[in-house]
Amino acid sequence: MRHLLDPTDFSINETGELIRRAEEIIANPSAVADACRGKILATLFFEPSTRTRLSFESAMISMGGHVIGFAGAELSSAAKGESVADTIRMVSCYADICVMRHPKEGAALVAAKNSSIPVINAGDGGHQHPSQTLTDLMTIHSLKKRLNGLTVGFCGDLKFGRTVHSLFRALTLYPDNRFILVSPRELQMPEYVYRADSRAIACVEFGNLEDVIGKMDILYMTRVQRERFFNEADYVRLKDSYILTKEKLDHAKPDLAVLHPLPRVNEIAVEVDKDDRAKYFEQARNGKFIRMALIEKLLKPETEA
Amino acid sequence: MLSIDSITHGVVLDHIAAGRGMSIFHLLKLDEVDSTVAIIKNVKSGRLGRKDMIKIEDRFDLDLDALGYIDANITVNIIEDGQIKKKHNLSLPSRLTNVIICKNPRCITSAEQGLEHEFVLFDKENKIYRCLYCEQENG
Numbered sequence: 001m002r003h004l005l006d007p008t009d010f011s012i013n014e015t016g017e018l019i020r021r022a023e024e025i026i027a028n029p030s031a032v033a034d035a036c037r038g039k040i041l042a043t044l045f046f047e048p049s050t051r052t053r054l055s056f057e058s059a060m061i062s063m064g065g066h067v068i069g070f071a072g073a074e075l076s077s078a079a080k081g082e083s084v085a086d087t088i089r090m091v092s093c094y095a096d097i098c099v100m101r102h103p104k105e106g107a108a109l110v111a112a113k114n115s116s117i118p119v120i121n122a123g124d125g126g127h128q129h130p131s132q133t134l135t136d137l138m139t140i141h142s143l144k145k146r147l148n149g150l151t152v153g154f155c156g157d158l159k160f161g162r163t164v165h166s167l168f169r170a171l172t173l174y175p176d177n178r179f180i181l182v183s184p185r186e187l188q189m190p191e192y193v194y195r196a197d198s199r200a201i202a203c204v205e206f207g208n209l210e211d212v213i214g215k216m217d218i219l220y221m222t223r224v225q226r227e228r229f230f231n232e233a234d235y236v237r238l239k240d241s242y243i244l245t246k247e248k249l250d251h252a253k254p255d256l257a258v259l260h261p262l263p264r265v266n267e268i269a270v271e272v273d274k275d276d277r278a279k280y281f282e283q284a285r286n287g288k289f290i291r292m293a294l295i296e297k298l299l300k301p302e303t304e305a
Numbered sequence: 306m307l308s309i310d311s312i313t314h315g316v317v318l319d320h321i322a323a324g325r326g327m328s329i330f331h332l333l334k335l336d337e338v339d340s341t342v343a344i345i346k347n348v349k350s351g352r353l354g355r356k357d358m359i360k361i362e363d364r365f366d367l368d369l370d371a372l373g374y375i376d377a378n379i380t381v382n383i384i385e386d387g388q389i390k391k392k393h394n395l396s397l398p399s400r401l402t403n404v405i406i407c408k409n410p411r412c413i414t415s416a417e418q419g420l421e422h423e424f425v426l427f428d429k430e431n432k433i434y435r436c437l438y439c440e441q442e443n444g
Contacts, residue, residue, distance in 0.1 A: 083417050104413040106438020110420065125411045127439055192440040230410075 002298055003112040003119045007130040007170035014297075015170070019138045021293035022286070029062065035296055036065030042095035043069030044087065045122070046078055046102045047227075051262060051284055052122050052132065056099045059291040068095060073103075085114040092116040097299055099131075103227075118298040126160035126228050132261050133166040134294060135287040139279060140218060142286070143257045148174040151215050155182040155242050156222035156267055158189035163261040164222055165193045179204045180212045184238055187224065209242060213252045219244070221260045221268055221280075245269045249277065259283050315340070315362040317382040318372070323347055326357030329375060332404075333367055340364045370398035374405075374434075399426045405434060405443045412439035 003009065010018070025032055041060040045053050049071065057067045070076045078087065084102065088111040091098055100111050101122040108121035108128075123129045141147055152171060154164050158181055168189070171177045181189055181204060194204055205212070213219065221244055229235040244258065249272060260268060260280040272278050321329060326344045335342050341362040350356040361367075365383065372379055373395035381393035401424045407414045414420045414436070424434035424443060434443045 083419070084413065085417070085420075102413070103411075104416050105409065105411050105440075106413040106436070109438055110413050110417070124413075125439070192435060192442060228411075 001116075001118055003108075003115075003121075004130050004294065004298070005108045005112055005119065005121045006128055007133040007166040008173065009130065012173055015134065015137060018134060018290060018293045018297060019141050021296070022138055022289040023142075025289050025292050032063050032292060032296065034064040036060060036063035036299060039065040039097070039299060040095040041065055041067050041069075041295065042091045042098040043067060043071070044076070044091065044098060044100040044102075045069065045071045046073040046076070046100075046107075047123065048072065049101055049122065051287060052101065052129075053099075055284075055287040056120075056122070056131075056291050056295075059288050059295055062288070063292055063295065065295075069099075084110045087111075088115045088119070097295060120294065120298070123162055126162050126165075126225075128166045128169075129162040129261075130166050130170075131291060131294060132163045132287075133170045134290045135283060136163070136167045136220070136259060136261070137170060138286045138290045139259060139283040140257070143279060144217065147171065147177075149176040150217045151178045151180065152218040152220065153180040153182060153209075153212060153216040154189070154220045154222070155209055155244070157187045157224045157228075157238075158183040158222070159187040160225055160228035161222040164189065164220065167220060168193055180216060181206050182209050182212065182242060184242070186234065186238060209244070210248055210251060213248060213256075216252065216256055219252070219256060219258045221258060221264075223260075223263065223265050223267055240266065243267050243269060244272055246271050246275070249275060252277065311387065312341075312360050312362045312384055313387045315360065315364055315384055316367060317384060318359040318361075319356070319380040319382060320350070320353060321357040321359065321379050322376060323353065323355035323357055325376065326359055329357075329372070329379075330359060332371060332375060335359070335361065338364060368404075369393060369395060370401055371404045373398050374401055374432075397426055397429055397432060400424070401434060405436075407436040407439065407441055409436065409439050409441040412436060412441060414438055 043053050060067050084107050092115050097118045099120045099122045103125050105125035105127035108124045112119040158164050224239045226235050256277045257279045258277050326346055330344055343360040345358040347355045348358055377395045377397055379395055382389045383391040402421050405424045406422050414422050423437040425437055427433045427435045
């Protein structure tokens with residue numbers, strides 16, 4: 001039985017297969033209309049979500065499966081103090097696969113250790129968000145036709161941004177990628193992310209957005225997340241630190257792709273949406289199809305998967 | 306010179322860095338055992354100049370992983386019938402359970418009681434371990 005807890009749980013080949021499969025599904029969605037008939041997906045969202053939960057649910061329903069679950073810890077027995085381990089043991093009896101988002105880092109691993117069904121980590125605190133990474137990789141691949149030899153800028157909250165941590169880690173697996181990190185000092189990427197692979201250290205640089213945007217093939221913007229701060233004053237001080245405007249985009253390459261895991265607050269000015277380089281809504285659309293491919297893969301018997 | 310009896314059956318921890326004997330005594334929870342235990346401080350040592358030693362009678366179930374993490378230079382001598390039956394040279398263990406406690410307040414181990422604190426060796430040279438759950442580094 002396989003889980004998806006960390007972006008490196010799948011090999012480069014497996015990720016490539018998933019992207020190809022998602023593209024096949026886009027081309028011919030009726031071919032998978034019954035792929036999950038009789039199967040149940042449990043969506044356990046202890047933290048709010050719009051895109052991730054709805055795209056997983058839509059993915060499952062589009063393949064003929066069913067969905068059970070909850071959105072908000074206050075709607076589950078977690079509000080009564082039930083542990084992740086106990087919750088997942090119970091869910092394993094009711095569903096064939098589950099997707100979990102939880103505010104604590106490592107919660108998905110605890111779930112996987114106690115589960116008899118595949119677990120997909122849909123975000124564990126500020127740690128990892130590997131199914132978003134599959135969406136990001138699929139989008140980058142569709143725009144650039146490759147996942148190597150790219151200069152990728154990450155901007156905003158790189159400390160608590162789990163989508164950043166996962167995408168960065170995934171892209172270090174591909175050769176010749178370079179990374180440019182743009183963030184206030186307080187929100188710099190944790191060492192454990194960029195020291196995970198010695199190859200990554202050599203090709204990381206830091207800078208101001210205006211100065212470095214011209215070097216980038218991909219710019220991955222993120223939101224400064226109020227919910228990750230223990231101190232409201234720190235949030236207020238930092239929330240407007242790095243905003244992408246039309247003027248800043250004037251310094252960028254004509255084929256730059258601006259991505260954002262969404263939701264956006266104000267870190268990308270609305271005027272940027274009209275620019276051809278803004279690809280974040282296309283990215284959100286891909287989320288459903290790559291998640292269809294992911295569910296299909298994890299539900300396949302071990303010998304086929 | 307102070308004389309301490311040899312043990313005939315048990316474990317002798319040798320080559321403990323001088324001054325670390327008491328902390329190892331507590332870490333191994335030797336204050337909770339019924340066995341006879343001797344901590345010998347500042348023994349003359351050819352290799353270390355001064356060293357500490359701990360002798361534990363009638364017990365063999367020590368957490369060698371924890372010892373290896375604290376000081377991989379400690380020698381563990383297993384004594385049977387008054388003879389050294391076996392010597393363990395310690396090394397940094399690849400995994401530690403409930404030896405390092407994760408200090409990250411955002412880690413699941415801080416929220417759910419009963420979860421073991423598991424750390425995995427990440428950088429042997431610099432003795433860096435990472436929490437299995439949140440990847441926070443020790444120290």
